[in-house]
Amino acid sequence: MNAYSVQLTSRLVAALSFAAIALVAGCGEPRIPTYPVEGSVKFDTGEPVPSGMVEFRPRGEGPIACGKLDQFGRFTLRTFATDDGAVAGKHQVVVVQHLPPQSGPKAPDEHAEHQSVLVAPEFASYATSGLSAAIKPSDENEVSLIVRRMSRP
Structure with a gap:
């Protein structure tokens, strides 16, 4: 060399x-500042949605925030770290539920019971949900979302 x-x-x-x-x-x-966001998702009958996820997508640029629904329909958003919230501004919102795989035929009443906790599919798409929220640059943001149940077949 x-x-x-x-x-x-x-x-x-x-x-x-x-x-x-x-x-x-x-x-x-x-990274973009985030602000704490808590909220709830209820059916139009007033009952909580007991499972699923919410996603908040900023209308401008910025990262999506998400939160898992608990049995009472409550959630806390996270963007970069647990419970850090969402970026400030207007957001489109969706409620997403994943159906568990069926392990065999279900009895009619069992199918109806499972169906009764499902959110109508239009709430899982940003194009059709119609849900929105404004997040303020403050330590207190509370969001209440109302959705419809999936219609029975």
Whole structure:
């Protein structure tokens, strides 16, 4: 190896080391501030939606926030970390439920019971949900969402 090759290799190693350190150190844009958001999802009959997820998509740019519904239909949003909330501004909202796989035929009353806790499918799409929320840059944001049940077949 000649002196030129050693010098080039040393510079390459130094440049790669600097790039790795910069990547690990988190050089880049600071993340967008988020604000705490809690809320509830209820059917139009007043009963809580006992399972599923909510997603809040900013109308402008920004990351989507989501929250899991508990048995009382309550949720707390997260964007980057647990319970950190959502970015400020207007959001489109969806309520998503995943159906468990069926393990065999169900009795008619069991099917009706499962069907009674399902949200109508239009609430799972940003194009059709019609749900929205405004998140303020404050420590208190409470959102109440009303949805319809899935119609019975």
